[in-house]
Amino acid sequence: MENDLISKKDLLEETGISYGQLYRWKRKSLIPEEWFIRKSTFTGQETFFPRDKILARIEKIKNLKEDASLDELSDILSPAPSGVEVEKNKLVQEKIVSEVTMDLFAQVLGIPEVFDFRQTLYAYILDKLLASGEISTDEGKVLLKTLDEHYSEFAGKSSEILFARKLGVSFCLLVSGSTQFSFDVGTKLVSRVNISSIIEELKTKLSNGGIG
Template sequence: MEPNLISKKELLDEKGISYGQLYRWKRKQLIPEDWFIRKSTFTGQETFFPRDLILARIDKIMNMKDDLSLDELADQFSPLLPEYELRKADLMKRNIVSNVVIERFASVDSDSIVYTFERLLYFFVADKLLHAGDMSMEEGERLLQTMREHFPKFEGKACDLLFARKMGVSSFALLSVPADIYYESGVKLIARLSMNECIEQLKAKLM
């Protein structure tokens, strides 16, 4: 079996959950349909999952299900962007992203400017990479350009942001998940961010 996959039986045994729970969470859209991967084995057709993604998701469900309904959890995990607007002045007061990021990357200086959730997400991702010390301000500008041009193309589907560098030259890419990617020699992967996780984290900050 591929090391990045886990079988349904292994998942149920490792997490101590039932078949019924798993498929109820699927019906409620807590677990994406495309994480259920059918493969042929010597015993016939079996279901597998992306190991890291499903284990992290089950842990989150188990930790949050006592505080939130399944419908609320589905909203929390959904890659669809909610309809949300926040004024610049309120964004700065709530410290959702650093003021440095807002002032550097906001195109309008007026405190009355209103940001959509999508634009807040772009700022949030840039802020994470800048605070980690992985990215320069100049690279941040190219990150935001990449996000504006390509993130809307996924239309609510899960994707990852890749940030790589070779010989001092950086590049950004968005790709559908689950997926593996292989680089030419000399490329260093600086960061790989799950946009779904970033969306979940930003939703939690805005609640």
């Protein structure tokens, strides 16, 4: 565990950023609150970060900030939904969502001509899970329904979606970030997706595709 964490002091040293930058990025939600881990040390309270995540994130911010303002960055990196609207055809063209996923989406939630960010997100998550082969199309429908009915309660917060099966019966769970849980013996966790990182991925894809 200790090796996976990096202290704030070491982080600044290793990345060459200043306290001012770190606090600014935190304020702009470029670095999620839950990455700031407080621990008691012999010099009193110190803050630690998950090493790999924070180093990757800072590298990303440094690269992106050349051509985007902090507010634009925060739109990309924060888990809050953006105001993007995408045409249905464009999603398929840009290979963000496959044709098959689109059909399934249409069966469950109908097919809007223009997708708002949330709908795009649902389709994208569905596409990802279907492509990974972890869930079946029927389970995909359950997933979409769950997202459609309950994701609004989690919007803007970090959350995860889980798929579990027991004796051939599957079910879908939407949980808020960093919750600890365990299942009974017979249950198998099939798939676990962090929605915040999916949002980040999707926002990056959208802006690369000239949409965001």
